[in-house]
Amino acid sequence: MKGFILKLQRAKDEDMIVTILNQERVAKYYRFYGARHSILQMGYLIDYEEEQEKANFLPRLRSVSHIGFPWLYDRERLMLWHQFISIFDRHFRDVESIDDFYFKRLLRSASRWEKQSPKRLIIETFVSILKYEGRLQIPNHCVICNTKIEDECAFLKGFLPAHPHCSKESGFNKETILELFEELSAISLSDAAVDRLYLIALKGF
Structure with missing residues (x-):
């Protein structure tokens, strides 16, 4: 196997x-x-x-x-892969039986790791897993104050949406985030947004 x-x-x-x-x-x-x-x-x-x-x-x-x-011979890509894998280790710490979805997503990412941006792949995979597990929250309401999010949304661990002022975190353009969540593609995100979302993803699911 x-x-x-x-x-x-x-x-x-x-x-x-x-x-x-x-x-x-x-x-x-x-x-x-x-x-x-x-x-x-x-x-x-x-x-x-x-x-x-x-x-x-x-x-x-x-x-x-x-x-x-x-890409295993590319030091930077290998380092990012190790960080990516560590998320799964924490996520499945007390789990034994899983669906093949997770293996397929890892294999898909590994196959694209050389030619695509690893950080964008991490974000796309992270969002797809949250969606698969039914835990992806559309950023319409802040999890802290429970009021509507208008133009900008920030994220806590697990991509839980919040107002920038409630979370004391920098915000993202809501429309761009909605596109990411719907299309499972990070292609429209700026490099700066990718760097920040990647760091949030590293906190875990």
Whole structure:
């Protein structure tokens, strides 16, 4: 099966506990001498097999091969990918079974990471996941004062909408945000807006 490595934890000696998001679940695996293998890196897409152990122990990770992307050799893009992946690790910390939607969105992003703006891809993916989970709030009312938002909206963690003066955050053009939410495309956003939305996304879902 295929999956993205969300997290690596050192176990005893050089063994590793590897958290992987695949098409069905987010699971932890045990890899003997995992610290010796450069193929095990946060954010990597791998093909692997699992070997079930006793019921009270983690399954073993076996026959691992790396599925690479050209942008892995671009230091800045790789750093942004690590930041992106860390959002998913936090989001699924207490979750096991998931829909294949999440794996497909990660794979879609990874496939476009080299030729498109990573920050715009992060924003688009973040919004699409909020929409899929039914948590994307159209910026019509402020979550702080519960009154109508007119021309400019600011965002709290999870893209919760608020007035700039209520949240003490800089605002965004509401029409541009509505286009992002409806089209799931960040193409109309300015670079400055992208930088700010990206930082909000990094706070998590």
